[in-house]
Amino acid sequence: MNGTDSTAGTPRGEHPGLPDSAPGAAAGPPGARAFVNGKVFTGTGPEDFVSAFVVEDGHFTWTGPDEEVPAGLPRTDLGGATVLPGLLDVHTHPMFMAVLADSVPLLPPAVGSCADLVAALRAHPAAGADPEAWITGFGYAETRWPDGPPTRRALDAVSAGQPVLVRRADGHSGVCNSAALRLAGLDRNSPDPEHGHYGRDADGELTGELVELAAVESVARLVPEPDRAEMVRRLVALDRHFLAQGIVGLVECFGDFADDALGLLREARQQGWRPRTGVFLGWRPGGLPELTAQDRRGEITVAGTKLFLDGAFSNRTAWTDRPYPDSCSHGMRTCTDEDLLAAVAWARRNGVQVAVHAMGDRAVGHVVELLGDLEPWMGEHPSVRIEHATLVPAPVLQRMATARMVFGVVSHSIFFYAEHDAYDAALAPDQREHAYPLRSLHERLRHAALASDAPTTAWARADDVFLSVAAAVRRRDHGGGDFGRRECLSVGQALELYTGRAAAVAALPGLGSIRPGHEASFVVPDRDPFTVAEEELAGIGISRTWWRGRLVHDRGPA
CATH class of the missing domain: 2.30.40.10 (Urease, subunit C, domain 1)
Known part of the structure; x- marks a missing residue:
């Protein structure tokens, strides 16, 4: 290139x-x-x-x-x-796309059953080869499957000897076969990891289900990563993908999918990568190294740090005020106030943003209450980004809009479009009417954007901007089901959330608008x-x- x-x-x-x-x-x-x-x-x-x-x-x-x-x-x-x-995708994951390049795609609508998943995995190039070679897949969404969700028994039918690991479309969960459990040293006596758990049957045996990032990582860490040169080659190849979608700027919202995301993307830039890119580094207990001026300069920069305050609605781990229907569970909180405040202090010192994954109303409200009275530091751009924000009660949105802190929200229409059934099962009827409140965000919050979260979205065309625009305007899922017309956007509003407003939320100055002085x-x-x-x-x-x-x-x- x-x-x-x-x-x-x-x-x-x-x-x-x-x-x-x-x-x-x-x-x-x-x-x-x-x-x-x-x-x-x-x-x-x-x-x-x-x-x-x-x-x-x-x-x-x-x-x-x-x-x-x-x-x-x-x-x-x-x-x-x-x-x-030029369009902007301000919450996406090119590093993860590159890592997954040799995984079998299992996304809807192509894969619609456990039998489909098994058949697709059997076609993996490594299947039947080196007994130590991993068979990997990504993107399943089992809500409508007639034969139930995948388990280690189903994946044992792919291979009894080779390790098999597949990740769910949301990226928060996965499942592995018996060989992978053995390699990871996991059995019925293994304690659940902090902020995650292993699926177990009625007898206490592991089912192979891995719920939330800590559980997935206990197995995924064993999968060999492509070397540096191969990662750069894969990233350069993605340049054409993004430009074909009209995407000229993006945010890698969790660079920790690979080591040295900033360096890899900068190498890719030298070899043909063109979209301007901000990278969020995952927050770690004990903090991150201080940034240099070079880290914040150029076409590929460190945009900030990201924390996960809860999980996802599709697996009922989003942190909610009400318990889930027919359950006493309120989901899962996955980081502490101490870490949130430490991340804010680090970002303030280094002049970058904090992004907080918060889907449930309790998670969103907690971010706003904890940080709302603090002094912002990013000028005209949000200092704190709230990612996804599935449920945003009106009082929380009002508090966000009037807080001393400058908040931005990056939300989605593609999630409901792709996984309406999962949301139907996880939300009460009145919650469904107000989930992903895009019109309210556009009207009441100065800093709001739409994004894809690709590839951790349960649809093969997740970062096709016009698919998201259509879902935001029509508020209908892929089967035609309604998900709350009162929160629909006009075409102009939806495109504004992919252009000018997205640039403001993501601190990508000079992009997103056709006006003098802009790129x-x-x-x-x-x-x-x-x-x-x-x-x-x-x-x-x-x-x-x-x-x-x-x-x-x-x-x-x-």
């Missing part, structure tokens, strides 16, 4: 909004160029549009109506095409999201992606 134009040789006339006569459409010109006759969503507000803009030296220098374009500039006629700012990264979708029928939104793709004024992705004709 080496940072070259990936679309060299693509005929310019193969785009429905950029005709053959569009001069300079296939490259980033060294001088100023005007782009005219477009429907240009600026990302500065849900209804903010212009028809033209000027790009010079990789930045926007002017925006406005066609009739006011500065004279004397070469022009690219957009042919009426819709243009959006000239922008995309052309293959249909106009503002005029298509709602049911067509999820099918919209990205025809072209410009990165710093250069055309780097061209899908060709729609």
Whole structure:
């Protein structure tokens, strides 16, 4: 890749909004160029549009109506095409994507039963090879499975001798076979890890189920990791994936999926990785080393530190005020106030953010109460990000909006879309109506964003931005089930949460908006999201992606 134009040789006339006569459409010109006759969503507000803009030296220098374009500039006629700012995924996991590159994908809708899972794992390249080679998979979501969830017995049918480990789509749970349990030294007498537990049958025998990160890691730590060169190669390969989705900036929200995430991404940058990237480091008991100026400078930076305050709704480990239906459990709290406050102190000293995974209402409320009266330190950007925020009661949202601390929330529509059944089972009817309160977050909180959490999302196209936009606008799951229309967004609001507002939440200045001084990264979708029928939104793709004024992705004709 080496940072070259990936679309060299693509005929310019193969785009429905950029005709053959569009001069300079296939490259980033060294001088100023005007782009005219477009429907240009600026990302500065849900209804903010212009028809033209000027790009010079990789930045926007002017925006406005066609009739006011500065004279004397070469022009690219957009042919009426819709243009959006380069999209941002401010909670995703490229490091995990790279680690999982040799794992069998088990995501819905392709895998819909335990039998499907076993069949897919038997096709793993390592199956039947070296008896010490691991067979790994990722992405199962067992809620609707007719033959029940996977267990070690089911995975023993994949291989009785080779270790097998599969991770659930949420990343918080998994299951392994008997050989993997033996290698990990786990049996019926093994105590549960702190902040996690092992599944057991009625007789106390381990079922192979691994609930929450500590339990998963007790087995996953034995799986050999790819070497450094291979990790860099995999990351560089992901560059095309993100640009094809129109994503020009992102946040790796848990860099600890691999050692030295910052260094690996910076090496990948030298070999062709283009999205600007912030990295959150997992908080560790005892703290993190102090950052250097170099850690916070450049295109790949340390964005902050991340803690997990609870688990997930899909396995009923999110920390809730009410017990789960037909249960006395309130989920699981997974870090202490001492760690939260220590992380805040470290982030303040180092001028970076704190991200707190908090899904349940009790977890979200606790973050706001514990930190709400503290002095913020990140200027116009949130000092504390709350990740996911499935349940946000109105009083908690009001407290968040008026607190001394500057909070940001990164939430999702793709979760409900992919796992509506799991949420139906874990939430009471009145909670379901207000879960993932996207409209309330947009209207009442200055700093809010949408993101994918890919690949730890139970859907194969989790980081397809328009799938998330469709789910946020329609508030319907993949089967058509309603999940609370009162919290739906307009298309403009949803796209704002993937552009201008996302840049503010993630402290990615200069991205997310088409306005003077900002990086000239922008995309052309293959249909106009503002005029298509709602049911067509999820099918919209990205025809072209410009990165710093250069055309780097061209899908060709729609």
